[in-house]
Amino acid sequence: MTGSGLILVDKPGDWTSHDVVARVRRLAGTRKVGHAGTLDPMATGLLILGVNSSTRLLTYIVGADKEYLATIRLGATTTTDDAEGDITAEADPADVAAVTDDAIARGIRALTGEIEQVPSSVSAIKVDGKRAYARVRAGEEVALPPRAVTIAEFELLAARRLPDATAPVAVELDVRVVCSSGTYIRSLARDLGADLGVGGHLTALRRTRVGPFDVREAHELDTLDAAAALIPAARAASELFETLELTEQQAIDLTHGRRIHVADREGAGGGPVAAIAPGGHLVGLIEFRGKEARTLVNFPTDEIASA
Numbered sequence: 450m451t452g453s454g455l456i457l458v459d460k461p462g463d464w465t466s467h468d469v470v471a472r473v474r475r476l477a478g479t480r481k482v483g484h485a486g487t488l489d490p491m492a493t494g495l496l497i498l499g500v501n502s503s504t505r506l507l508t509y510i511v512g513a514d515k516e517y518l519a520t521i522r523l524g525a526t527t528t529t530d531d532a533e534g535d536i537t538a539e540a541d542p543a544d545v546a547a548v549t550d551d552a553i554a555r556g557i558r559a560l561t562g563e564i565e566q567v568p569s570s571v572s573a574i575k576v577d578g579k580r581a582y583a584r585v586r587a588g589e590e591v592a593l594p595p596r597a598v599t600i601a602e603f604e605l606l607a608a609r610r611l612p613d614a615t616a617p618v619a620v621e622l623d624v625r626v627v628c629s630s631g632t633y634i635r636s637l638a639r640d641l642g643a644d645l646g647v648g649g650h651l652t653a654l655r656r657t658r659v660g661p662f663d664v665r666e667a668h669e670l671d672t673l674d675a676a677a678a679l680i681p682a683a684r685a686a687s688e689l690f691e692t693l694e695l696t697e698q699q700a701i702d703l704t705h706g707r708r709i710h711v712a713d714r715e716g717a718g719g720g721p722v723a724a725i726a727p728g729g730h731l732v733g734l735i736e737f738r739g740k741e742a743r744t745l746v747n748f749p750t751d752e753i754a755s756a
Contacts, residue, residue, distance in 0.1 A: 453501040453748065454679040457667040460488050460496040469670060473498050476675040485510035486630075486659060491533055494518075494656035495664040500675075503682045505746050509689060509721065509734075512630045513660030514601065519626060519651060521638040523548060524619035526648035530569045530635035540647035542618045546610075548645050553608065553622065556644045560637055561603045565595040568633050602627040603637070621652070661688045682748060683731040686723035690734065693722050693742075700726040703733055703744050714740045721745055 456477075460469055466487045474482045477500050485497040485507040494517075499507045524545045527534035604625040610617035622641075626634055635651040642649020657664045668678045686692070699709045703724055714737060721734040722742070733747040 452676070452679050453503045453682045454499075455503055455506065455662075455682075455685040456498045456500060456673075456675060456678045456680070457662055457664075458496045458498060458670055458673065459664055459667040460493055461670060462493050463490055464670070465490050466496060469496055470498065472670060473500070473673070473675060476673055478675075483507050486515070486656075488656060489531070489533075489654070491531060492654040492656065494654075495659055495662065495667050496656075497659055497662060500679060502748050503685060505734075505748070506682070506685060506689065510660060510662075513689075514627060514629055515632070515656060515660075516658035517626045517628070517634050518606075518653075518655045518657055519624050519634050519638070520653035521622045521624060521641060521649055522619050522652045523553075523622065523642050523645060523649045524617075524647050525650060526639065526642065527650045529650075530633075530639040531651040531654075534650070538648055542616070545620060545647050546617050548620055548647060550608065552645055553605065553620075553641075556641045557603050557605060557624075559644060560640060561600050563597065563599050566598045566633065566636050566640070567595045568593045569635050569639070596631060598632040599629040600626065600632065600637070601629075620647075681731075683723070683725055683729055686731050686734065687725070690721050690723045691719070693724050693735070695724055695726050695732060697727055700724075700732050703735065703742075704747065704750065706744060706747075708741050708743045709735075711737075711740050711742060714742075 456473060458469055458473070460466070466484050470482050470484055474480055479501055481501045481504060483499050483504040485499065488494065488496055497507070497510055499505070525539045526537050528537055602625065605622060606625055607623040609621045611619045611621060626632075626637065634654055638649045638651040655664075693711070695703070702709050719737065721736060724732045724735045726732050731748045734745045735742040736745050
């Protein structure tokens with residue numbers, strides 16, 4: 450397999466994103482495989498892989514909005530804000546029992562919209578060139594600054610009181626979250642539990658969408674046929690961006706780094722545009738300034754046959 454494109458994988462639990470990349474490298478027969486947006490080993494769901502020159506698309510996919518299904522357990526905090534960490538505090542069962550449905554709804558509303566979020570200290574964010582989680586594992590105290598994120602939707606799907614409704618020691622919430630890039634769902638779990646005064650952490654996480662790509666289109670890793678699963682570069686770029694159908698001469702000009710003039714171009718600027726050659730292959734991503742366009746990212750012609 451020598452083509453360029455994207456592969457959508459439904460990542461299984463207990464696999465790292467790097468493990469998935471390594472498997473797909475073997476299946477695709479190329480070292481040029483990368484992913485857009487790490488999923489923790491505990492998490493499942495959509496992992497988007499770029500193959501060969503389509504790794505150049507991943508920069509744009511990473512910044513897309515995302516949708517998750519998650520389970521939050523109220524009543525305990527952990528070192529990692531999820532179930533993989535050690536429990537650091539447990540709330541009194543009576544306090545957990547006193548958490549009302551209305552209080553949960555208010556807490557969710559308070560974490561919806563544009564918010565300031567402190568990432569988990571065991572995130573992959575770099576602190577002075579070293580990953581935060583590596584510093585924590587080395588015994589360092591890590592305090593990350595808050596960052597602005599947007600929680601477009603934070604929907605409660607179901608609530609369960611454990612072990613039963615008369616004597617709960619925990620409350621589990623199944624939620625759906627639509628959020629901006631850079632949002633940590635386990636931080637939402639932590640902050641909701643803190644707001645309710647009983648602590649909270651994440652016990653399950655599944656990514657169901659990244660930008661226009663849905664997990665329902667993804668492939669199981671253990672049965673993956675990399676060639677059959679490949680979304681060609683031109684089709685992938687067309688899902689992500691506005692497209693421009695080029696003339697033969699425009700395709701040649703862009704391939705050689707020259708600007709092109711599009712007389713009937715409407716609007717002024719905007720995001721990247723996928724430039725598609727008459728043969729249907731992706732020439733590159735371009736950027737308009739008025740009616741003039743220049744190349745942002747070129748795609749090699751040696752992958753045209755399979756793209």
